[in-house]
Amino acid sequence: MMTLPLEPGVRACYSDNGNGLRIHWLEAGDPRPETPMIVLLHGFPELAFSWRHQLNALAQAGFYVVAPDQRGYGRTTGWIAEADTDLGTFRMDNLVRDVLGLVQALGRTSVHAVVGHDFGAHVAAWCALIRPDVFRSLAMLATPFTGPPPFRLGAPDAPDLRSRQLAEALAGLSALERPRKHYQLYYSGPDANAEMHAARQGLHEFLRGYYYLKSAQGADERPEPLPDLTAQSLARLPTYYVMDADVGMSETVARSLAQRELRPSPWLSDEALCVYSQEFGRTGFQGGLLWYRAATSRELQQGLQLYAGLTIDVPSCFIAGEQDWGVHMLPGALDAMHRDACSRLVSSRFIADAGHWVQQEKPEAVNAALLDFLNRGC
Known part of the structure; x- marks a missing residue:
């Protein structure tokens, strides 16, 4: 494998996460327990490397920053690269378990903020939804979160x-x-x-x-x-x-x-x-495509109805590029995030001259927006 072109101060690490994976992640900052921790979650088709402009910038602001290759990606192993593999391992709450396993492997019981981009924004949102005691704040980049699939009493199998x-x-x-x-x-x-x-x-x-x-x-x-x-x-x-x-x-x-x-x-x-x-x-x-297959599986989505009605109640923010069609890909999603999914949405920011890859296209503006959110006492 090629040597990753990393900035000085960024380290590549590996560990088992207790959920079947040997996770590869990039990190920067002081790993001691007293340093507040931030987890950065990439989307498709991306890698931990996609956060290369954020790692040192957030570390220099006093955070311990960790960006894993998620299940199905990069140098993380333990997943099966077959189209007919068990989709349950790629269900959203199991992807949350992957992140929890990494947090535990790093000796932490809480995360100051979980930050996700694209499909990683969904994983980050589910982290904050399911375990707000661990993930104390949330930043979503590019992809709005509309909440868990609804559950209709008396007709649980009928679509809304x-x-x-x-x-x-x-x-x-x-x-x-x-x-x-x-x-x-x-x-x-x-x-x-x-x-x-x-x-x-x-x-x-x-x-x-x-x-x-x-x-x-x-x-x-x-x-x-x-x-x-x-x-x-x-x-x-x-x-x-x-x-x-x-x-x-x-x-x-x-x-x-x-x-x-x-x-x-x-x-x-x-x-x-x-x-x-x-x-x-x-x-x-x-590996990344299996996320889509799981997300479009009616059976697996019905399994996530267990969380129907829950909202994200930790401080949260949304950041996207002004030129990103992905924000509007699902009509009404942005409004649903504000109205229904997040009870403490602090801000929504749209970065000028940026498209979908906002944290790579305009890293300085994204870093400033993240630090403004993180330093509000979230």
Whole structure:
């Protein structure tokens, strides 16, 4: 494996987490018990390395900062890279257990803040929802959290109105004049890993294009909330979210870039891109894709109804790039986070000239926003 290009003061570590994994994580700061701890959780397709700009910045502010490769990613081992593996190990409350195991392995009983980006924001939110005694505050980047799946007394198996609308909208995509499909359903299917891993443009260039398109640099227009939850509204999203029905993600990226000049990235160096392409070249994408398969499993989502009605009651904040379509990918999600999911949402901040990879695109602004939140006594 390649040596990670880490800043001085950032350390790479390994430990068993008591939940079947040997976790690899990056850390910075004083690990002594009296130093408040922050846990940083990445999304897809990312790694602990995605927090490289936050580790030292938060450590220099007096925190012990830990960023793991989560289950299915990077140099963490113990998970099975097979499409037909037990999806229960990728259920959201088991991903929370992975984080709890790491916290315990580090000799801690509480975490000052759990911070997540993209899918990692969901894991962080569930950490704060299920174990607020351990995770004392929460920062979500890029992806709003709308709460646990509802449980209807007398009809626990019947979908609620919102779920029915979403199912109808997703099904309706294939019937549009230009047939479409939702990327999460594609990621949950059997072909995504092989199609992306063996991308015709090469894995390195596929990832370069994917990161570019979802950044501010690749945005065609300023994102805005969709009017309603229908197939016609969802079809307004960029094709990396609502894809043409006949192609995979690597071809979607290739088509999207065909009429563009792919300029050098101001935020993702070739050295950093090599980390992603070499790590995903080695592991494939299946581990991360199993998160999507678990999230779209009706059976596993019904299991999470155990937490229906719970809210996140620790201090929380939301940070996103102004050019990130992902914030609006699910109509009404941002409002639901404010109204229903988080009872102590301190702030929502939108970072100018940043897209989906907000903590990498604009690290100084994100670090300032995080420190402002963390220093409010949360």
